[in-house]
Amino acid sequence: MAVHLSSSSTLLPSTTKLNHVSICPVSVNIPARKNIIGKVPVNRNRNAHRHFVLTKAKTSLEADLHEKDSVTTDDENDFGVVNLHHVGILCENLERSLDFYQNLLGLKINEARPHDKLPYRGAWLWVGSEMIHLMELPNPDPPTGRPEHGGRDRHTCIAIRDVSKLKTILDKAGIPYTLSRSGRPALFTRDPDTNALEFTQI
Structure with missing residues (x-):
């Protein structure tokens, strides 16, 4: 179902500046909040109990005050963290580790990752959409x-x-x-x- 809003000026005073407008389904029995500025029935002919409520996120002044109270981010230093790509795990014997991770735990090898272009043996194993990188290298941590x-x-x-x-x-x-x-x-x-x-x- 599409809801058409012709213009915010028909719903709000012309002096109010909107930063964000959202429409969400709510129950009729939910008490009105301060930020509810209008209701649009879904279907007047079918005794529907759901309405679309138009909410105003913040006026420009409210947004400025909110930004001062919240934690600010330095856009210049925001280098765009997305998710965890992989975890590197050191092993002494690749075959022994693959028997544990692949055969016991059931992790699958990502054949698309390069394993023959590195100066050490290794394997990439899928963990959901991320990976474990097994690396056959000396481990600086004591085993005991x-x-x-x-x-x-x-x-x-x-x-x-x-x-x-x-x-x-x-x-x-x-x-x-x-x-x-x-x-x-x-x-x-x-x-x-x-x-x-x-x-x-x-």
């Missing part, structure tokens, strides 16, 4: 003396749907893990090179 609970160590967190199923997989493989100390559905384990991994249920 790490915290028992991976949440107290440097770790990579992977979101999953079912922690209980992963627990079954790790139990069957004889891989130790610890549960989240907060009681949320999450566990911590380590890969063959003692890199800490968190799996949190979403």
Whole structure:
């Protein structure tokens, strides 16, 4: 259904400057707010209980005051963070690590990523739309003396749907893990090179 607004001047005083106008469906029984400036029934002929409410985000003066109260960003230094692209994980033996990440955890290799153009062996594994980059390089971290609970160590967190199923997989493989100390559905384990991994249920 399309809603046509001919002009904001028909709804607002000519002295009011709009920075943003939005239309959203709301229930008739919702109490009116201060920023509601008009109601347009969806269909007058069908006893509909939904209306489109035209809301004014801020006048220019209100917007200026709001900007002073909020955290400001320096556009000059905003280099455009988008998301996490990949996490690099060091391993001593690529085949052993691939057996863990690919065969046990079920991660798929991203064949499109270059693995033969680098001066060391490695592999790129999909984790949703991001990746883990396994790199066969000497690890500066000691393999022993790490915290028992991976949440107290440097770790990579992977979101999953079912922690209980992963627990079954790790139990069957004889891989130790610890549960989240907060009681949320999450566990911590380590890969063959003692890199800490968190799996949190979403």
